[in-house]
Amino acid sequence: MSFSQLMVSEPILRALTDAGYSRPTPIQEQSIPLVLSRKDLLACAQTGTGKTAGFAIPVLQLLQEDKLSGKGQAGIKVLVLTPTRELAIQVEESFRSYGNYLGFRSITIFGGVSQVPQVQALQKGVDILIATPGRLLDLASQNLISFSDLRYFVLDEADRMLDMGFIHDVKKVLKLIPAKRQSLFFSATMPPEIRKLADQILHAPESIAVNPVSSTAELISQELYFASKEEKRFLLLEILQQRKIRTALVFTRTKYGADKIAKFLVKSGVPAAAIHGDKSQGARQQALGNFKEGKIRVLVATDIAARGIDIDALAFVINYEIPNVPETYVHRIGRTGRAGAEGTAISFCDSEEKAYVRDIEKLIKKRIPVMTVSTGNVSAS
Structure with missing residues (x-):
């Protein structure tokens, strides 16, 4: 299957070629035709499944069709709601990349920074708005945003919205946008509250499901090391050195833990930075940019900060602390081994975390191989 077989238009095909895209992922194969047929989608x-392109490509094409048919109004035509600023920025980068030859204007708005540049950008005119709920509602309450011309609404990572307590804000946004619209709803999991929200947002939707949570882990090489809390940081150094790991994304459960590990690595001569909710937007973007450019070897992140971070060719994910929710483990390790590339997930487990590992193994339906590390050698035990 190729993008041209999905009836993607020539300017978008050209942009996809420029971006190095050759074949659609399974979710793109399923979602692009459904969105192009102007149906609501659940x-x-x-x-990591390619879902952003799964909605951005067809929405851009629909905008192009509207413009050519004379239906293209001057105001905001697309609204994408995301739970985090990092994800919002990446979604906008995708729209810009795939729409490079179409001439549509897109901007991102989120909290934690001055609203002035965002308001100025809005006043210049925008076709595609990607936003986090809080800042969007704030600007709407100041009458700085109009949704009267909105035709397409995308809710991305709905379950993370729920985790972060944004569902009430999402419902407020729904009251501001036109009832007559095409809506696309994306979520990694479908708990009852999310299903109920989908019912409120969507009209006679088509449903698709790609990579159920337990199956993603099958594509990635997984390793487990037992170590005490005190031993973990030295084990991390040892593995980074022995495996000659160029870059790795390291997960912790807490912001404090992320800072502590990053400081230890830097002190030990390993370029590293932490990324979490207490960091300023500028600091987070700088850390992510430095990591993507290879200026730092290790990015230490909490789960919420890392959600939506899209890093190509990431070969190693390290769980410095085992998550207490098994699905979170699958989300974490899904950062590597993307688009068919090889990936390795390494987990450190102390005595208090053994129960978490059992829950994870139950979910992924396989045992994680236990490894040992000794000077100059890492082996299975």
Whole structure:
């Protein structure tokens, strides 16, 4: 299957070629034709499946069709709601990339920074708005945003919206946008509250599901090391050195833990940075940019900060602390081994975390191989 077989238009095909895209992922194969047929969509899909392109490509094409048919108004025509600023920025980068030859204007708005540049950008005119709920509602309450011309609404990572307590804000946004619209709803999981929200947002939707949460882990090489809390940081150094790991994304459960590990690595001569909710937007973007450019070897992140971070060719994910929710483990390790590339997930487990590992193994339906590390050698035990 190729993008041209999905009836993607020539300017978008050209942009996809420029971006190095050759073949659509399974979710893109399923979602693009459905969105192009102007149907509402309910998609169960994790980060790393290619879902952003799955909605951005067809929405851009529909905008192009509207413009050519004379239906293209001057105001905001697309609204994408995301739970985090990092994801919002990446979604906008995708729209810009795939729409490079179409001439549509897109901007991102989120909290934690001055609203002035965002308001100025809005006043210049925008076709595609990607936003986090809080800042969007704030600007709407100041009458700085009009949704009267909105035709397409995308809710991305709905379950993360629920985790972060944004569902009430999402419902407020729904009251501001036109009832007559095409809506696309994406979530990695479908708990009852999310299903109920989907019923409120969507009209006679088509449903697709890609990579159920337990299956993603099958594509990634997984390793487990037992170590005490005190031993973990030295084990991390040892593995980074022995495996000659160029870059790795390291997960912690807490912001404090992320800072502590990053400081230890830097002190030990390993370029590293932490990324979490207490960091300023500028600091987070700088850390992510430095990591993507290879200026730092290790990015230490909490789960919420890392959600939506899209890093190509990431070969290693390290769980410095085992998550207490098994699905979170699958989300974490899904950062590597993307688009058919090889990936390795390494987990450190102390005595208090053994129960978490059992829950994870139950979910992924396989045992994680236990490894040992000794000077100059890492082996299975």
